[in-house]
Structure formats: C-alpha cells, structure tokens
Amino acid sequence: MTANARKPRTRIQQKNTAAILEAALDVFSSRGFRGSTVDQIAKAAGLSKPNLLYYFPSKEAIHRELLSGLLDTWLAPLHAMKAEGDPLEEIMAYVRRKLEMSREMPRESRLFANEVLQGAPNLEGVLKEHLKPLVDEKAAVIEGWSAAGRIAPVHPYHLLFSIWSLTQHYADFDVQVRAVLPQSEAGDPFPEAARHVDAMFRKMLTPGG
Structure with missing residues (x-):
C-alpha cells in the first residue's frame, strides 16, 4: 500500500512521508533509479x-510517488502558454520559466531525465496520456501563429524540443556547465544563460528577424 492509497493521518506520518520523498529526490536525482536503494533513501x-x-513497500513505489507528485508542476509552464496571448511573449515566457525551473528544481529535472534515459518505465503512461495531448495542443497553437505570420516559420514540435534541451541542460549537466564556464560566470551561470536564450529564441521567432 503506497502513501497515495493510505493517506498519512498524523503529523508524524506526514513529516516522515515528506522526509522520505525529499530524501528519495536527492538519491534518485544523483544516482538514477537503478543505482539507488531503499537503504540509501x-x-x-x-x-x-x-x-x-x-x-512505501518498495523503491518503485517511492519513485512512482515522486514522479506523480511532480507531474503537475513540471507541465504547468506549458499549460500556461495561451493561444490568445502575444505569440512571441507567450513562447518567451515559457522559455524563461523552463530556465527558472532548471535553476530552482535541478533535482527534479535530473529525476525526469534519468527516467527517460532508462526507457521511462514509470512515465510511459504519463508521456502518452498527459504530455503528448498537451504538446499536440500547444504545437497546434504555435503552428497557427506561424501560419498567420505572427512568428517566423518554425516546426512547432522541434521548437519545443529545442527549448527543453537548452533550458534543462543547465540542470542536467550542471557540473559540466560550471566546469567549462569562465570563473566569473561559473558560480551562477543563469543570468548570462537567460540573456543568451532570450536573444536566440527572439531572433529565431521574430518575423523577418
């Protein structure tokens, strides 16, 4: 029986459940699912x-609980992209929020990355039932903006893939980023990263840019 099936009824149970999930996030994000053990957590x-x-009866149950609990947070920035908004500003707001999430939630980013790299055994249903319909919806919006000349011609799916890969790189490859950057930037790569991604995507998406 998981924490979902048996909701904590006391303050102690709530505290312990939260401690387990917080510890598991640390362990899974640094070691991956296969490299993690219940003893470590x-x-x-x-x-x-x-x-x-x-x-939690198993490592798998903890992992599923973590992924399920983070799903809404992870998809929220894409949900927030509105068809009725200014196209360029809607996309750039999404880019900024994804980069902010890499800064604020690096463990969560690595958790999802590790899961996908291992074939997404605990995310397969989520990818098909939640992520794909949402991406299809937003891709249609982007395609409509592009067709109307409100942004430059762009392949909507590959645009989203580019946003994901570029913004999440700063979380998933944090050690490499900080090792390679000049010392003046290595302590906090995000201010320059924000300027770079903003300039790059604005140039790419501005009609006639």
Whole structure:
C-alpha cells in the first residue's frame, strides 16, 4: 500500500512521508533509479529501513510517488502558454520559466531525465496520456501563429524540443556547465544563460528577424 492509497493521518506520518520523498529526490536525482536503494533513501531520510517500508513497500513505489507528485508542476509552464496571448511573449515566457525551473528544481529535472534515459518505465503512461495531448495542443497553437505570420516559420514540435534541451541542460549537466564556464560566470551561470536564450529564441521567432 503506497502513501497515495493510505493517506498519512498524523503529523508524524506526514513529516516522515515528506522526509522520505525529499530524501528519495536527492538519491534518485544523483544516482538514477537503478543505482539507488531503499537503504540509501532510508539513511538520507533519517529513518530505519523497516520504518520507511511502513510508508512505501518498495523503491518503485517511492519513485512512482515522486514522479506523480511532480507531474503537475513540471507541465504547468506549458499549460500556461495561451493561444490568445502575444505569440512571441507567450513562447518567451515559457522559455524563461523552463530556465527558472532548471535553476530552482535541478533535482527534479535530473529525476525526469534519468527516467527517460532508462526507457521511462514509470512515465510511459504519463508521456502518452498527459504530455503528448498537451504538446499536440500547444504545437497546434504555435503552428497557427506561424501560419498567420505572427512568428517566423518554425516546426512547432522541434521548437519545443529545442527549448527543453537548452533550458534543462543547465540542470542536467550542471557540473559540466560550471566546469567549462569562465570563473566569473561559473558560480551562477543563469543570468548570462537567460540573456543568451532570450536573444536566440527572439531572433529565431521574430518575423523577418
């Protein structure tokens, strides 16, 4: 029985469930699902293994709970792209929020990246049932903007892939980014990253740009 099936009823249970999920996010994002163990998560949470297993019966159950709990947050910026808004500003707001999420939620980004790299065994249904319909909807909006000349001609799906890959790079490859950048930027790569991605996508998407 998972935490979803048996909701915590006491403050202690709520605290322990939150501690387990927070510890699991650290462990899974740094070690990947296959490299993580229940013992590692229990130790990081400050709980005994039997105590952890009272809340979650397996590593898989913890992983599924994490992914499920993060899904709405992860998809929210794309949901926020509105067809009735200014096309360029709607897309740039999405780009900015995705970059902000890499800064604010690097562990979550790596959690999803590791899951996809392993064939998305716990995300396959989500990709088909939630992500694809949402991407199809927003791709149609982008295609309509492009066809109307409100943004430059662009392949909507590959535009979204480019946004994802560029913005999430700063979370998923954080160590490489900081190792390669000049020392003056390595401490905080995001101000220059924000300027770069804004200039790049604006130039690409501005009609006649």
